[in-house]
Amino acid sequence: MTENRRTEYSLRQWITDKIFLGMTIGEYIKRSITPFNIVAGLILIAGLYASIIRFIKGLGPSTNLSDTYPWGLWIVDLLNYVAFGATGYTIVTAVHLLGLKEYRPIVRPAILIGFLGYLFVGISLLYDIGRPLRLPYPLFVSQGTTSVMFEVALCVFLYLTVLFLEFLPAPAEWLGLKKLRGWLAKITLALSVFGLTLSTLHQSSLGAYFLIAPGKLHPLWYSPYIPVFFFVSSVIAGLAMIIFVSMLSHRVFSSQGEHYDMAPTTPQPPLLRGIKRDNNFDKLTIGLGKAASITLLSYFCIKWLGVAHGNHWGLLKTPLGYWFLVEVLVFVLLPCFLYAWGVRQENATIVRFTSMFTIIGIMVNRINVTLVAFNWNAEVRYFPSWMEFAVSFTFITLIILIFRWIANRMAILYEHPEYKDAH
Amino acid sequence: MNINRRNFLKVGLAGSAALVIGGPTKSLAAEQFTGWPDRFGILVDTTLCIGCRTCEAACNEANKLPTPKEPFDDYSVFEKKRRTDAGTYTVVNRFANPKPGGEPIYVKKQCMHCDEPACASACPVKAFRKTPEGAVVYKKNLCIGCRYCMIACPFNIPAYEYFNAFTPLVRKCTMCFDIRIEKGKIPACVEACPMEVMTFGKRSEIIKLARQKIMAHPDKYADQIYGENEVGGTGWIYLAEVPFEHIGFRTDLGIKPYPELTKGSLGMVPIVIALWPALLMGLYTFSKRRSKSAETETMDSEEKEAKQ
Numbered sequence: 239m240t241e242n243r244r245t246e247y248s249l250r251q252w253i254t255d256k257i258f259l260g261m262t263i264g265e266y267i268k269r270s271i272t273p274f275n276i277v278a279g280l281i282l283i284a285g286l287y288a289s290i291i292r293f294i295k296g297l298g299p300s301t302n303l304s305d306t307y308p309w310g311l312w313i314v315d316l317l318n319y320v321a322f323g324a325t326g327y328t329i330v331t332a333v334h335l336l337g338l339k340e341y342r343p344i345v346r347p348a349i350l351i352g353f354l355g356y357l358f359v360g361i362s363l364l365y366d367i368g369r370p371l372r373l374p375y376p377l378f379v380s381q382g383t384t385s386v387m388f389e390v391a392l393c394v395f396l397y398l399t400v401l402f403l404e405f406l407p408a409p410a411e412w413l414g415l416k417k418l419r420g421w422l423a424k425i426t427l428a429l430s431v432f433g434l435t436l437s438t439l440h441q442s443s444l445g446a447y448f449l450i451a452p453g454k455l456h457p458l459w460y461s462p463y464i465p466v467f468f469f470v471s472s473v474i475a476g477l478a479m480i481i482f483v484s485m486l487s488h489r490v491f492s493s494q495g496e497h498y499d500m501a502p503t504t505p506q507p508p509l510l511r512g513i514k515r516d517n518n519f520d521k522l523t524i525g526l527g528k529a530a531s532i533t534l535l536s537y538f539c540i541k542w543l544g545v546a547h548g549n550h551w552g553l554l555k556t557p558l559g560y561w562f563l564v565e566v567l568v569f570v571l572l573p574c575f576l577y578a579w580g581v582r583q584e585n586a587t588i589v590r591f592t593s594m595f596t597i598i599g600i601m602v603n604r605i606n607v608t609l610v611a612f613n614w615n616a617e618v619r620y621f622p623s624w625m626e627f628a629v630s631f632t633f634i635t636l637i638i639l640i641f642r643w644i645a646n647r648m649a650i651l652y653e654h655p656e657y658k659d660a661h
Numbered sequence: 662m663n664i665n666r667r668n669f670l671k672v673g674l675a676g677s678a679a680l681v682i683g684g685p686t687k688s689l690a691a692e693q694f695t696g697w698p699d700r701f702g703i704l705v706d707t708t709l710c711i712g713c714r715t716c717e718a719a720c721n722e723a724n725k726l727p728t729p730k731e732p733f734d735d736y737s738v739f740e741k742k743r744r745t746d747a748g749t750y751t752v753v754n755r756f757a758n759p760k761p762g763g764e765p766i767y768v769k770k771q772c773m774h775c776d777e778p779a780c781a782s783a784c785p786v787k788a789f790r791k792t793p794e795g796a797v798v799y800k801k802n803l804c805i806g807c808r809y810c811m812i813a814c815p816f817n818i819p820a821y822e823y824f825n826a827f828t829p830l831v832r833k834c835t836m837c838f839d840i841r842i843e844k845g846k847i848p849a850c851v852e853a854c855p856m857e858v859m860t861f862g863k864r865s866e867i868i869k870l871a872r873q874k875i876m877a878h879p880d881k882y883a884d885q886i887y888g889e890n891e892v893g894g895t896g897w898i899y900l901a902e903v904p905f906e907h908i909g910f911r912t913d914l915g916i917k918p919y920p921e922l923t924k925g926s927l928g929m930v931p932i933v934i935a936l937w938p939a940l941l942m943g944l945y946t947f948s949k950r951r952s953k954s955a956e957t958e959t960m961d962s963e964e965k966e967a968k969q
Contacts, residue, residue, distance in 0.1 A: 294826060296827070297821075297823045298823030298824035299824070301823075303821075304823075305744065305745075305811065305819075306744075306817065308808035308812060308821060309812060335941055335945045335948070337945075337949060337952050339952070366807075368806020368807075368808070369828070372806070373805065375805050376785040376786050380787050380788075382787045384923075384927070385782065385783050385923075386783070387783065387784075387807060387809050388785040430941075431937070431938050432938075435934060435938060438933055438937060439930055443930075446926040447812070448812075449923045450779055450813040451815075452914075452915075452922065453815050453911060453914055454812070
């Protein structure tokens with residue numbers, strides 16, 4: 239009986255169900271013509287043109303990089319993908335290692351963001367390095383073991399694999415691969431431990447990239463603690479990103495009905511005790527805001543340790559010193575207070591607004607370290623070319639499109655009905 | 662072998678003791694690598710340089726570099742401060758003499774051939790190497806083009822072929838290692854200089870020479886040998902009439918070899934790998950036990966409520 243049904247279930251039907259969400263191709267295309275998609279399409283066309291120039295004519299004609307500024311916008315992007323990819327390990331650690339089970343509903347979107355972020359780290363590198371086909375060289379041909387970059391390459395490669403395996407249960411459910419799904423469930427804990435270990439290493443090592451350039455990075459940003467700054471700020475980035483993405487996905491995917499994280503939880507989880515909101519989604523957001531506020535406060539303190547360690551107080555009274563104060567007061571301390579205020583008021587909207595503000599703050603920090611405070615004393619300054627921007631926006635657009643494609647098909651924001659309680 | 666606790670401890674202690682005291686004492690000294698003993702160096706006496714750019718021309722020819730826009734007898738190039746680029750391994754810059762009435766000072770710039778090169782330590786594929794002869798050389802068949810060497814170099818020397826679409830390389834002075842030194846010749850620029858500004862020799866010897874020059878003419882030289890200790894010592898060392906910060910040198914780079922800067926951070930890697938999993942499993946066990954005891958508590962209280 240089942241055998242018969244399986245053969246009757248033709249490939250055509252399968253494609254219609256799985257790929258075109260039960261619509262005919264014509265319908266699907268018609269439904270896809272939306273203002274958002276048209277804008278996305280235009281960005282992709284610009285990015286495609288820039289990509290062709292990059293790969294046919296080289297880095298010179300497509301970018302504004304120079305001998306003084308060998309790293310530009312694409313490296314900033316890469317640092318940001320890794321920082322915001324921290325959603326994966328942050329939420330996985332909270333749920334699987336610290337046992338904060340109430341956050342289980344956001345594990346899958348968090349892993350998906352992390353996976354896509356790290357995937358685009360690799361893709362950015364293909365654009366940025368001069369010999370893209372040699373990308374595997376550090377791992378497989380000649381290991382530069384004294385290089386921070388070698389360590390990052392190894393960790394990022396391994397962690398991308400971990401994220402892929404952590405993400406795999408969703409496509410396994412989608413394709414009905416129960417055995418694979420079951421096997422993956424068994425290695426969850428191992429993956430969580432391995433993932434956090436790798437993340438600790440490479441998140442901090444991205445900061446350690448700059449340890450070798452004390453003469454180039456402004457003393458207010460250069461610090462022996464810069465690896466710690468990068469690691470702690472990645473937690474902030476991860477928390478802000480998951481708050482932001484949850485907010486967006488609730489609007490965009492509202493047609494999916496009851497989202498997993500809307501369901502009320504019993505008993506009241508300890509972190510959220512005393513918070514009275516009508517749905518669990520707001521409660522989770524407020525809980526995440528609480529964690530973000532505390533992390534921001536720690537980060538604010540250690541940033542000053544950096545200044546104190548080098549005794550650079552005098553530099554605060556210079557133009558770049560004012561800019562440092564803007565970064566630390568406006569983009570670190572202010573969101574710390576805003577989150578705390580949102581938590582205090584039990585107002586998820588404040589927390590969501592603050593998450594967007596924090597995301598900008600993290601980007602500002604990565605831009606400062608790579609471009610503004612780097613070569614601060616050089617005569618030549620760098621500003622990205624339009625093609626560098628086009629490629630950047632193309633990657634961000636692609637991340638959004640892929641996320642949407644997957645969330646429309648797989649159990650990312652809701653629980654797959656056949657696998658409830660199968661953790 | 663019958664292993665009981667006493668034997669185990671005995672063997673263990675003996676082993677540890679052997680590790681601590683048994684190894685050759687050389688291993689303690691290995692921490693302090695003072696560089697290849699017979700490495701070459703080049704002394705640049707900037708007080709002799711007249712800015713004729715002959716060294717630039719000789720370098721260009723020896724390394725088969727592209728013909729530059731301005732010919733080598735065009736002295737208008739001194740209007741601006743130049744740096745090395747993908748087609749130029751060395752440049753001479755002109756600096757105003759800070760002493761009243763002093764002649765302008767010309768300074769040749771090229772790779773400093775550090776004793777412990779930042780570029781080599783930063784490279785993720787070991788494309789740079791300090792040879793026992795003292796040259797820092799580049800393996801073009803390994804380079805992936807990440808340009809981290811350019812970030813790392815404290816002297817801003819390596820340059821990139823941004824306009825080579827498919828096989829771009831990092832370019833910098835090689836001390837003429839493969840084209841001349843290996844054949845028993847001295848670098849092209851040193852040979853070409855009509856003023857004998859540069860002296861090529863064992864680094865240990867030319868440091869002595871520099872000291873002698875300063876001692877013989879304390880009025881002519883600033884009492885400083887640039888490159889003797891900077892960033893752990895460089896292959897090219899300089900003498901000048903005025904303190905070096907006046908003629909385009911960075912004097913704030915310190916004397917610590919640059920590879921040391923990332924050593925601590927990289928040293929933490931194996932520690933994190935070894936300790937994190939144990940620590941995290943501990944955390945996991947703790948959180949699991951806590952949630953279990955919370956569950957039993959709720960169950961107990963529910964039972965009590967049911968009884969009441």
